[in-house]
Amino acid sequence: MSPVITTRALTRRFGGTTALDDVGLTVGEGELTVLLGLSGSGKSTLLRCLNGLLPASSGEIEVLGVRVDRARPGELRALRTRVGFVFQQFHLVGRLSCLENVLVGGLGRLRGPRYGVPTYPRAMRREALDHLERVGLADRAFQRADTLSGGQQQRVAIARTLMQRPALLLADEPVASLDPENARVVMDLLVQVCLEERMTVVCTLHQVDLALGWADRLIGLRQGVKVLDRAAAGLDRDAVMGVYRQVAPDAGPVGDRHG
Amino acid sequence: MAEPGHAGPGPARPPVRPPVRPPLTARHARLTAAVLLALAAVVTSAVSLDVSLTAFTEGAEDVGNLIDRMLPARLDEPGRIVDLAVETLLIAVLGTVLATVLSVPLAFLAARNTGPGRLVRTGARGVITFCRAVPDLVFAVLLVRAMGIGVLPGVLALGLHSVGMLGKVFAEAIEDSDPGPREAARATGAGRLQELAAGVLPQVVPAWISLFVYRIDINLRTSVVLGFVGAGGIGFALQDALRGLVYDRALGIVVVILVIIAGMELLSIGLRRLLLTRPVAGRAAGATAPRDTVRVTAPWSRERIARFGSAALLAAVTVHGLFALEIDPREVFTSLDDIADMAGRMLPPDFTAVGGALTTALLETLAIGVVATAAGVVLSIPLGLLAAHPVAPHPLVYWGARATILGVRAIPELVLAIVFVAAIGLGPLAGAAALAVGSVGFLGKLVADAAEEIDPGPLEAVRAVGGGWWQRLSTAVVPQVVPSLVGSSLYLLDVNIRASTVLGIVGAGGVGFLLFEAVRTLNFAFAGGIVLLVFVVVIVVERCSGWLRRQVR
Ligand SMILES: Nc1ncnc2c1ncn2[C@@H]1O[C@H](COP(=O)(O)OP(=O)(O)OP(=O)(O)O)[C@@H](O)[C@H]1O
Ligand SMILES: [Mg+2]
DSSP: OOOOOEEEEEEEETTTTEEEEEEEEEEOOTTTEEEOTTTTHHHHHHHHHHTTSSSEEEEEEEEEEEETTTHHHHHHHHTTTEEEOOOTTTOOOOOOOOHHHHGGGGGGOSSSSOSSSSSHHHHHHHHHHHHHHTTOOOGGGTSSSSGGGGHHHHHHHHHHHTTTSSSSSEEEEEESSSSHHHHHHHHHHHHHHHHHTTTTOOOOOOOOOHHHHHHHEEEEEEEEEEEEEEETTTOOOHHHHHHSSSTTTTSSSSSTTTT | OOTTTTTSSSOOOOOOOOSSOOOHHHHHHHHHHHHHHHHHHHHHHHTTTTTHHHHHHHHHHHHHHHHHOOOOOOSSSSSHHHHHHHHHHHHHHHHHHHHHHHHHHHOOOSSSSOOOOOEEEEEHHHHHHHHSSHHHHHHHHHHHHOSSSHHHHHHHHHHHHHHHHHHHHHHHHHHTSOHHHHHHHTTTTTHHHEEEEEEHHHHHHHHHHHHHHHHHHHHHHHHHHHHGGGGSTTTHHHHHHHHHHHHHHHHHHHHHHHHHHHHHHHHHHHHHHHSSSOOTTOOOOGSSSSTTTTSOOOOOOOOHHHHHHHHHHHHHHEEEEHHHOOOHHHHHHHHHHHHHHHHTTOOOOOOTTTTTTTHHHHHHHHHHHHHHHHHHHHHHHHHHHHTTTTTTTSHHHHHHHHHHHHOOOOOOHHHHHHHHHHHHOHHHHHHHHHHHHHHHHHHHHHHHHHHTTTTTTHHHHHHHHTOOHHHHHIIIIIHHHHHHHHHHHHHHHHHHHHTTTTGGTTOOOOOOHHHHHHTTTOHHHHHHHHHHHHHHHHHHHHHHHHHHHHHOO
């Protein structure tokens, strides 16, 4: 089984800061991987490098058989249509209806610009409604997105991702701006649809307990360096908390690098 | 037959398909009606002005002649022209400073959350609205009549008219401020003024600075034409050259004008950068300050030096301006008599001096404003979007679009009107064409700024699903800029209708010609009638656009 994601010596710098430092990892098909690390450790940077939203400074990235670091813009766009991305801040257009926001997820299948629900094919609108139904918001289809609660907005964003029918889902702190109850609802939903669609998932989380509950595998970053990479089974909370310890960067890695 | 709405187990029915079309709401219906109405207004106006492309193609030859006579540009008496240019700049600065000084208290009185009472608030708003509804050149004409030819009437005219905008937007900034800090100030036992100074002022000052800089820009454009009506500045020399048909000298003066305006534009971009960019979070100077030095004032960070320096520079320019232009502020009070006398003679207003011609002229003014705005919108949207980083496909496109907008912005409408009058003859079409081209500088910039300020999140989301350039434009950018686009277009309509009331001064149609004739022939009652009508029209347009803006928010 060929891995869905492979990176080798992935490095990304922003001026003087090295956000990702020589990161190598592989993620197999159907795996649910959780990325952990302190704020600023490079989690978002890693995810955004994976679908080419950010170019890497050096190193190799292969996602779904595409060399992201070498891909031409057209190839990158084609790849992105197959990779779902859930943002912490949802990134919905507040003025547009929920349905139209979900339809944005289908843009990769269409050519040319769209403005307004009626400009999308009818079949696609049906599909979008089904996805809204799946996240429990069918009745809000024509309501403005900015009139929903945070949890509801994230569910709309998940419906938008489902619209892509992605093979891989990248989620950047999908529940960080939600209260615990909504966080649980959204995480449940996310994991459930991923299992149903047999998607590969890479998700950053700040809640260690949620991570231990959901993940097949945990990867820890500290100041851009991978310091943990292990199967979740048999891992205890203390070992994971080590990722968050403020230690000098030259201290040894927590856990075993080859998971 | 199953009853509709019957619940529970019953005869199997095909599942009801939910609608995949947005439901038609009353709001949609109102919006559609408004759009149709606007289209009808544009078409009617265009027909009434006889808009035709042939007028422009036929005019090409005249333009050729005109350009021939303009080249090569000549700068006679460069010393005098430079003096006049400096005078123009100083008039713009002094007018804006005056407007700011007047607007700050007015704004606090007019804002819903700080005004002392309903009556005062309505009064303050009335003053602001009046100032806005009377075009600056009309103020200038009237004040020159009352106080005599000179610089002071120009400064006062700019100041008074600018209160109309600054007072309004200052008050809006106050109304938008967060009530939290005020409450916190009140909780410490602060007095009313303390509460406003500590809780409101810090929140609104950045917006005010940006508005002030923006207004200086606008006022500079007006101050270059104040000379046409005898209110000082370089416009006097331009008017002189045009009257004498010395077109090469006129072009020389226009070039000087373009240079000062472009210089001011660059200065204001720099000032905004300097004053309004937030220091990077987490890198505050205090974080690294050595512990043993206890400061009681903020460290001299780059931001603080910039703020302090700009304020000192502004104060110095203001004081220098008062001396250089030999303005005696007391003169304002000594001439109050004359101003009041003239205002008195405008009452009661007379609408009948020219019979039906007044109605015709007024409709023509409206038509010029509408057509110019429509054409301006069509030209500005693509240009403005391309001049924004999230949209521009290439840095060259970005800079090209920016430069075009800046170039157009630098040319005052009246100068454009002179060119178009030369090209397609006296009349309203020349006025409409001039305003339409001028609109690009104004609206193009607003569109570009709005597109720069969109939330980048949706843009990234569309990128993440594999959307291309057109798709990013239509699904992430356009929906976010539509409200401000509608707002700015309506604002442009306001501006163009006001501008079209003064185009008559160079023979480009509309009610302005009647107004200047009335003042010239000392028929103040008729002038009063026209000012009143312009006032009413501007208010009505403003109300309508306010309603529309609320519909698309
Ligand atoms: N666009 C950027 N420009 C400059 N520096 C950046 C940029 N994006 C990220 N960085 C820097 O890269 C480092 C990693 O940031 P990143 O956003 O990946 O962290 P994170 O692990 O996602 O943190 P959080 O948990 O707070 O979201 C940080 O030091 C950050 O300041
Ligand atoms: Mg992050």
